[in-house]
Amino acid sequence: MEIELKLNGKTVTDHIEADTVLLDFVRAHGCLSVKRGCETANCGLCTVLLDGVPVLSCSTLAARANGRSVTTLEGLQEEAADFVGFIADQGAEQCGFCNPGFVMNTIALLRENPDPTDDEIRQYLAGNLCRCSGYEGQLRGIRNYLNSRGARHEV
Amino acid sequence: MKYKSVNKSVRKKDAMQLLLGKGVYVDDITPSNALVVKLLRSPHANAMVQEIKLDAALKVEGVEAIYTWQDVPQTRFAIAGQTYPEPSPYDRLILDRHVRFVGDPVAIIAADTEKAAEQAMKRIKVTYEILPAVLDPRTAMDNPTLVHPEEDWFPPCAVGGDNKRNLVASGTDLDGDVDAVLADCEVVLEHTYHTKACNQAMMETFRTFTQLDRYGRLHVISSTQIVFHCRRILSRALGIPKSQIRVEKPRIGGGFGAKQTAVCEVYPAFVTLKTGKPCELIYTREESQIAGSPRHEMQMRVRIGAMKDGTIRAIDLHTLSNSGAYGEHGPTTVGLSGHKSIPLYSGNLEAYRFSYDVVYTNLQPAGAYRGYGATQGIFAVESAVNELSERLGLDPTVIRDKNMVREGMVMPSYYGETANACALDRCMARCRQIFDWDKRYPVRDMGGGKVRAAGVAMAMQGSSISFVDVGSATVRLSEDGTYNLILGAADMGTGCDTILAQMVAECMDCDVDDVAVFSADTDVSPYDSGSYASSTTYLTGKAVEKACRQLKQQLFAIAAEMLGCSESELVFEPKGIRCLWTGQVATLEQIAYKAQCFNTHPAEATAAHTSEISPPPFMVGMVEIELDKETGKVDILDFMAVVDCGTPINPALARIQAEGGIVQGIGMALTEDIHYDSKGRPIESSFMQYKLPTRLDMGKLRVEFESSHEPTGPFGAKSIGEIVINPPAPAIAHAIYRATGVWHRELPITPEKIVMSKGNAE
Secondary structure (H helix, E strand, O other), rough: OEEEEEEOEEEEEEEEOOOOHHHHHHHOOOOOOOOOOOOOOOOOOOOEEEEEEEEHHHHOEEHHHOEEEOOOOHHHHHHHHHHHHHHHOOOOOOOOOOOOHHHHHHHHHHHHHOOHHHHHHHHHHHOOOOOOOOOOOHHHHHHHHHHOOOOOOOO | OOOOOOOOOOOOOOOHHHHOOOOOOOOHHHOOOOOOEEEOOOOOOEEEEEEEEEEHHHOOOOOEEEOOHHHHOOOEEEEEEEEOOOOOEEEEOOOEEEEEOOOOOOEEEOEEEEHHHHHHHHEEEEEEEEEEOOOOHHOOOOOOOOOOOOOOEOOOOOOOOEEEOOOOEEEEEEEEEEEEEEHHOOEEEEEEEEEEOOOOOOOOOEEEEEEOOOOOEEEEEEEEHHHHHHHHHHEEEEOOHHHEEEEEEOOOOOOOOHHHHHHHHHHHHHHHHHHHOOOOEEEOOOHHOOOOOOOOOEEEEEEEEEEOOOOEEEEEEEEEEEEEEEOOOOHHHHHHHOOOHHHHHOOOOEEEEEEEEEEEEOOOOHHHHHHHHHHHHHHHHHHHHHHHHHHOOOOHHHHHHHOOOOOOOOEEEOOOOEEEOOOHHHHHHHHHHHHHHHHOOEEEEEEEOEEEEEEEEEEOOOOOOOOOOOOEEEEEEEOOEEEEEOOOOEEEEHHHHHHHHHHHHHHHHOOOHHEEEEEEEEOOOOOOOOOOOOHHHHHHHHHHHHHHHHHHHHHHHHHHHHHOOHHHHHHOOOOOOEEOOOOEEEEEHHHHHHHHOOOOOOOOEEEEOOOOOOOEEEEEEEEEEEEEEEOOEEEEEEEEEEOOEEEOOHHHHHHHHHHHHHHHHHHHHHOOOOOEEOOEEEOOOOOOOOOOOOOOOOOEEEEEOOOOOOOOOHHHHHHOOOHHOOHHHHHHHHHHHHHOOOOOOOOEEEEEHHHOOOOHHH
16 A cells, blocks of 8 residues: 655655555665564654654554654654753663654653653553563663753652 | 763754754665665574575576575584673574574575565575474473584583583583472472563564775674674675674664674675675565574573571572574573572572573574563562462562672672672662652552552673673874773663763763764774673773873873873863973873874874673662453553663763663563464564554653672673563563562463463462
């Protein structure tokens, strides 16, 4: 089948098999940040934004994105660069394989709720697994970023 | 000691690349037109392949080739990443007619697309002769069913194994007369503990790309911790010379020991050799869960003898380890269950005995997982010490103060090594203080069926494998005065590329940014055992120091000719070399250019390092839980740990190691379970069933350092990577006992187990 969508702002038209998942589609179109960590929609590594809303691209058919807008970390480099340095300062990126999904979901969180509490951060990112960092350093990084912007909530 | 670059929280060199999602892993950097390799796996725990029909499968469009046991070399090999001769037995073929666990490969399929490969897989018809299976490690030894009956089973080292007894290894170590001392003790406690075959569950599953390079050699790009061992393993398995193989690792999406075994490399490599075409094999999460290289399941019987005042005089430990269907890391992991638990109590120990049996079963083969047997042994011994202190009515931190190993003590159960650098006593004191142990140790009823309780555990590990591991480094000066650091160690996310660059910066008096790092490639890197056994900071770090020293000598030789003075008259400065006699300076830039013009002194140096000792890091962990007595639910409120890893080369990265390890330990203690059905089929084959801790499950973590100075380590450093997973399980089991009155001696301790065992309170 033929689909047309906006991938990181650029129009992409392609012929796909009906059972192509969005994860494989965006990787085939050069968005290598998007990773597969499981087959059961449990890890959050493949998170992308579909019309601005975070979805798991491993369990979203590419056909579902027809006529819509898909954003991966490749399309949000500047917005991400704004805060990921604070995570780098903690060393909490570690192996990095979960980073793109977790960074995408953090961007979605901060767009929805620019001044979250620590508990709100934990809740929102609960579906993003990380096996290396123990999560605490990621939270410290996000918190330091928010504090640098003069956030109200502080723990 | 004041340092400029080490003992500093420098950002990881790859941090921004990783955080911004750049393509740096195997599947990102390799061509997308490679053949897709898939493995048909046995549905039976023990069976003989009678017949394989491939006709229908080969007709699938896009199928390149399908290989079965009849197509592969007949030389047995081991896939454990260990120094030659490996303690692990040579008990594998690439494909074997005899399949030994549910998931053992039966056929290799190569196709243009994943879909074609999967379709072909469905069309392969296999007839099996199903054999009785050994599914319980406790009845494996001398079982009439043999997992490895073959005559060409071969152990490269004498480790007490016997395939005709289902025995991978066995042995006994002792000091003193343990039975006599136990008989003389006022209290003897005996209990059996059981830990499961937890999965590393690194986010990037096993994967390997292979192709023939421009010289027609086998070029392997793999997510591996062990490029050199991998080359040697492939050479034996495929029957081709090592010079015809190049193994390279890009960034690795986590390892934790899983990738210290060449789990998947051999399959695409074989297809590339057969077809001449590039190939890629990516394990699914299910394959990583059921056919990876998880922790060894262990059952440990502990006898501990003490006096009523809490003096611990004897420990007798027997470990039964389940190696699964193949022997990878079986003979070595078991050793740590005793050698890295008993020495914690060197204080008053008069005698110890540590005996072990490692058995084959028809279950998933185990491998190396962070902690490597120490985690299991420490769960048993630390739990036993907690049981002892509760029985004697003594504070468990006080009983440890009384018996723990202290700096300067000889540890008979740790190969007679002396604790040259040991701040375990300070770790305990500090942890007690920051945790507020005296206030939190008493059980508190919170109302509504909820209680709060605390638990404690100590831990140790090693730093490298003494008399075995080799760390190496090449340091090279570039024309502008910057440096290249070339390594064979494998940064799998830990940050070792960065901390080793910090050491170069310290030695060469330059900025960390002036050091570019490359690792690892068997064609380019100096030989390094690889990143495992908590060796990289300690050994490769020391090699970096040595290489820098040697590089300075090389640069002195060049500068001496340039400045017309003798090398003894020269001093090294941040930007150049100065002649003390004339005051003249040759800048690093001038020296580097001179090195490239009419010169015989290379502006680079390679050094290797090894060690006769394996200095243990030490750690104390304390946990507070809230337990719901009605539902059995356990919430971790706080986990506090104080670690002695010697000098932390990069405190931020050391902290993350500790936090990450603690959360893995919490998973092992509470949620990560492994079950098999009555046919030996694994249940927890996805993240749906295998529950990793999320960020809602770990409470608050707090990690501090109490540093000792290890005289044999670089800048006083020991290791940090593995020890950190050890304290959570025994500390949490202790807290659950405090809350419920029941000792849980099997992991994980699920709410169901807590509720079902209510009646067993002591």
